[in-house]
Amino acid sequence: MLSPIDFIQDLLNPDLGFLPKALIIAVMSSIVCGVIGCYVVLRGMAFIGDAVAHAVFPGLAVAFVIQGNLVLGGAVAGVLTAILVAVFSQNRRIKEDSIIGVFFVAAFALGIVVISQAPGYAGSLQQFLFGSITGIPDEDIYTVAITGILLLLTVFLFHKEFVAVTLDREMARSTGIPVFVLDLVLYVMVAIAIVISIQTIGNILVLALLITPAAAARLLTDRLGLMMLLAPIIGGSSALVGLYVSWSFDLPVGGMIVLIATAVFLLAWFFAPRHGLLMNYLRRRAQPVETASPSPTPGPRREAADSSAPHVEESVLR
Known part of the structure; x- marks a missing residue:
């Protein structure tokens, strides 16, 4: 395995100029996705994130065919799809997940058709799908x-409103918060965060960069502020370690970044201080078992005694 010193030397090697660029973009996009992914995880929007990840594909394909800017092309496609989903979701006869399913499959199919017209179709498709x-x-x-700076600035400006909508949509709407506009802004932010990550990690795996670090951070803390600090740290560290391992063993960089992030999630799942599987098991083992002593006299006096007995919360038993 390549030593960390050798890896640093390769990063500084001018003949390997693509390596530090890949590291910079991977870390920056991981940080942005980690922050925005906190809202996605808390609101249960993983399917929406997957939809947006596929929706940016036709924009990337068009930009590639016309030799344009991939980030701009993907952002335009993602924003348009997000607007369509937000608008069509106002019809409550069809649920939001059905609308999302329709549009993201159609967008991905459109991307396949567009990129098939480009020279070197197979290689281009592999680059988009796997990074x-x-x-x-x-x-x-x-x-x-x-x-990334603009996205983080938007998070800072609308953080309170995002939190209010995340906690209780109806309450937020009753207080005059524009829930529809905030949903639209969040969809657009997810789309742009995904676009800036696709080149390194690929269209298929990019959802993991948005969800996995935030999900691991959710297991480690109950405080949103700390969660939004831990998620980008986990994502950025996964990008660094994943790139290092992939470069050492000549493995796909996107796949290794996702596997490292997943390993962190599994560690948090088992060993998180408050919500880890191990701590929950130890907490149940330490819970004293109380045995009720039968009352010798039945009737009203016994019922009164039963009603005054200590009550064990159901949540403690889980």
């Missing part, structure tokens, strides 16, 4: 950096 660390142009670093 590529060798084809990242220099200007994409600036695009991802500026886009």
Whole structure:
């Protein structure tokens, strides 16, 4: 296995200029996805994230065919699809997940048709689906950096409103918060966060970068502020370690980043201080077992004694 010192030397090697660019974009996109993914996890929007990940594909394909900016093309397609989903979801006769299913499959199919018209169709499709660390142009670093800063600034500006909608949509709507507009803004943010991550990790795996670090952070803390700090740390660290392992063993970088993030999630699932499986098991073992002593005299006096007995909360037994 390549030593960390050798890996650092490769990062500084001018002949391997694509490697530090891949690391920078992977870490930056992981940080952005980690923050936005907290809202996605708390609101149970994983399916929407998957839909948006597929919806950006036709924009990427069009940009590739016309030799345009991939980030811009994917962002436009993702935003248009997000608007369509938000608008069509207002018809309550068809549930939101059905609308999402219709549009994301149609968008992905459109992307397949568009990119099939490009020369080198098979190689281009593989690059979009699974990512590529060798084809990242220099200007994409600036695009991802500026886009990420704008997304984080939007999170800062609308954080209270996002939290209110996440906790209780109807209550937020009754207090005058524009729930529809905030949903639309969040969909657009998810779309853009996914676009800036696709080049490194690929269209198929990009959802993991949005969900897995935030889900692991959710297991580690009950505080949203701390969760939004832990999620990008987990995502950025997974990107760094995943790239290091993939470069050492010549493995797909996107797959390794996802596997590292999943390993962190599994560790949190088993060993989280409050919500881990191990701590819950130890807590149940430490719970004293109380045996009720039978009363010798039946009747009203016994019923009174039963009603005054200590009550064990159901949540403690879970």
